[in-house]
Amino acid sequence: MKGPLFYSKILLFGEYGIIKDSKGLSIPYNFFKGALKTDENLSEQASESNKSLKDFVGYLRNLEQQEQGLVSFDLQALENDVAKGMYFDSSIPQGYGIGSSGALVAAIYDKYATDKITVLENLTREKLLKLKEIFGKMESFFHGKSSGLDPLNSYLSLPILINSKDNIESTSIPSQNKEGKGAVFLLDSGMTGETAPMVQIFMEKMKQEGFRNMIKNQFVKHTDACVEDFLNGNIKSLFGNLKQLSHVALDHFKPMIPSKFHKLWRQGIETNDYYLKLCGSGGGGYILGFTQDFERAKKALDGHKLEVVYHF
Structure with a gap:
């Protein structure tokens, strides 16, 4: 069968x-x-x-x-x-x-x-x-x-x-540019993550007013902008919003990012070689990466398993 x-x-x-x-x-x-x-x-x-x-x-x-x-x-x-x-x-x-x-x-x-x-x-x-x-x-x-x-x-x-x-x-997404230098990729964290405990941490944090405001005024704002940019093919604006989103995640979603990736996460934001974000609830599993130059990102993330999902 x-x-x-x-x-x-x-x-x-x-x-x-x-x-x-x-x-x-x-x-x-x-x-x-x-x-x-x-x-x-x-x-x-x-x-x-x-x-x-x-x-x-x-x-x-x-x-x-x-x-x-x-x-x-x-x-x-x-x-x-x-x-x-x-x-x-x-x-x-x-x-x-x-x-x-x-x-x-x-x-x-x-x-x-x-x-x-x-x-x-x-x-x-x-x-x-x-x-x-x-x-x-x-x-x-x-x-x-x-x-x-x-x-x-x-x-x-x-x-x-x-x-x-x-x-x-x-919906439909813009066709991939197979010759393009940019890419969305998966970075293997080498460990599994559990959804339920991660969502639990998030729900606990949502009880704090400061965290709720950050979600509304920063996280949701940049997420919405990224969706719009991606669907409309506005690559320049997309990467500006991705940088902000990556920053917000590093500042406020630390428990969801495996600790050995905190440094790589920050390195991406500082060098602009790539930006990392959570893939699903985090805690392990895959981390999602975006770059305008995949070859450069590959060098910067040498030693890690990367899987291209989409070419810009």
């Missing part, structure tokens, strides 16, 4: 901000992917996945009852398939902020939801919001509260523009 493939995603802009209604921009990243598979002889990893799916079935059963009318599944078929050894075969690293649980949620919805909204329909804003709500409730099983954005991205395989909590749309 080879199910349809579901891809990882990268939230280019909007981490933490979208909790507080900033804009956001999320793009599919086809380098990593996953699919549902069935096997009688499960490897250790596949066996872990299968066990997790067993628990997920129970969770979905409760969800169906608690949220009547929101979503229903062919739970019998799902249960039978899990009993036969179904698992999620995925190359998406877990705890890396690129949507490993999102791809799984999308795959389960795609195969087992009984009255599903399909990708081929005219996706009105109402349908997108309903999908996002369903996916948010489904993904909460994996890491507490979920916005539903990762599974939505994986399910649609389209860039998604978040204007606000209640206003999302699929």
Whole structure:
């Protein structure tokens, strides 16, 4: 059995901000992917996945009852398939902020939801919001509260523009310039991050008035500007706003940045060779980088694993 493939995603802009209604921009990243598979002889990893799916079935059963009318599944078929050894075969690293649980949620919805909204329909804003709500409730099983954005991205395989909590749309991004010197890249921190504790730290900080003001007046402001600049291809303005955003993260989101990267983070801001920002909730996993000269950034970040996502 080879199910349809579901891809990882990268939230280019909007981490933490979208909790507080900033804009956001999320793009599919086809380098990593996953699919549902069935096997009688499960490897250790596949066996872990299968066990997790067993628990997920129970969770979905409760969800169906608690949220009547929101979503229903062919739970019998799902249960039978899990009993036969179904698992999620995925190359998406877990705890890396690129949507490993999102791809799984999308795959389960795609195969087992009984009255599903399909990708081929005219996706009105109402349908997108309903999908996002369903996916948010489904993904909460994996890491507490979920916005539903990762599974939505994986399910649609389209860039998604978040204007606000209640206003999302699929969008197109400027074509890549394969010959361009600039790039968006992933920097591997070499350690995994946990979403729930990071979000917890953020929520605690949000109780302080000073932090709330900083989020509104600096973080959200620069995030919104970056989204606009990126979509409109205003590269010069984009890098000005990215520098500010990178600075705000270093000043106010230190716990989310692995400590061994604090120096590299500051170095990017001081030299303008590259700017780093959080990829997802941080704490480990990937760090997102932006540069106008990838060769220069590569030299400056020598010894680190970089993966280009998009060329300017």
